[in-house]
Amino acid sequence: MDSPPVTEHDAQPNEEPRRYGRRLFLVTVAGGISSLYWGKAAWDHVTGVISPVASAIAPGIVPTGGWRIYTISGQMPVFDPATWRLKIGGLVEQPVSLTYDELRALPRVDQVSNFHCVTGWTVNNVHWGGVRLHDVLAAAKPSSTAHALEFVSMEVPYIDYLSLQQASLKDVMLAYEMDGQPLPREHGAPVRLIIPQMYGYKNVKWLDGINLVPREQAGYWEQLGYDQDAWVGRSNGYGA
């Protein structure tokens, strides 16, 4: 910018300059550190306005709705409807193998629930479409010696467990639709486990197997130190 002639005459040549630089520095650092306490609440206010706009103009570019995509391997599993099967096995009378169409033919449920990640982000009001676990397991006739479920992901070696009691909680489901669309690849296509009461690492993506087992074991993240029961707000150092 070229400087126009200065018309105001209040600038004294020997005036002591103000130390605004350090103030700006300290205010920014302090504001940033304090946002560890208020940032999420503020963000939740803003995100309701921003994310519909962002997902409309740049789908898949900006993480919208607060989702972060976590994987554990070098290759995100690919869903091929011709070869994919959901295999129900373990302690059952009759192992079952469901095609994608057979899974979708089971009684459909819809629900709106919140999704919480243990690393600190949350997506509210996700619309899931899918099936309840008991409808999937019924045909296999689980044995009475089974007390837990093993969820096997196509993303090897991701695996996790729920007790039968946890698996029968309200709102636990296998979701093949998300917000009115077939479950996108990055969210675990074709089907993922949804247990809104627990953090995301229990919500196994890219499912292709459910085994009935005598008891729960440490899943992928539990072996790396996360809690076995990932109750939202009451595990992994959150809450009591």
Add this chain to the structure above:
Amino acid sequence: MKAGYVRRFSRVERLLHWVNAVGFFFLLATGLILYVPRLSMLVAHRQEIQYIHFWGGVAWLCALTAVILLGGRRLLATARELDAFDRDDLRWLRGRGGPQGRFNAGQKINAVLTAAFAILFGVSGLLLWFGEQDTRYRFASTVILHDGLMYVSLFLVVGHLYLTLIHPATRHSLRGMTLGNVNAEWADRHHSKWRPE
């Protein structure tokens, strides 16, 4: 130095700038792979990228610290220049002109925010890293702070690149940060209060 040119940035100032710039863009690239769903899907290898991003960040902060220690008093003098805002600076910020020193008021603000953000990126990045291993370091807002800093920094760096590479009136300044010197007439037009040695 070529005749008609004056020295604007010392070697250590330029070193600090370029260490920061290289680190920033490396961390931006690896960070975006972790952040943008399409890129995450394309590259995958999340654990490895996360590892590279974290240790890249540690190296960046260590390198910045080393350059600052190396610069010592010379960089302290630069920091004093960036700290001081006189009436002309405030007038300039209001868009009413006002002769500027070696740094104009916008450059001062950019530099101060960049320094503050480096600290905040470091703190929030360390919290994210250790929070994955020890829940005492976990805060619900850490990821929001880290991402928010990225958005604001991206905005600043785009403006910075525009002014230094494209905008005809100011792009001459790039020479100051690469070769160290700028045209004396240009300096007189844009930084008339600056008296180069």
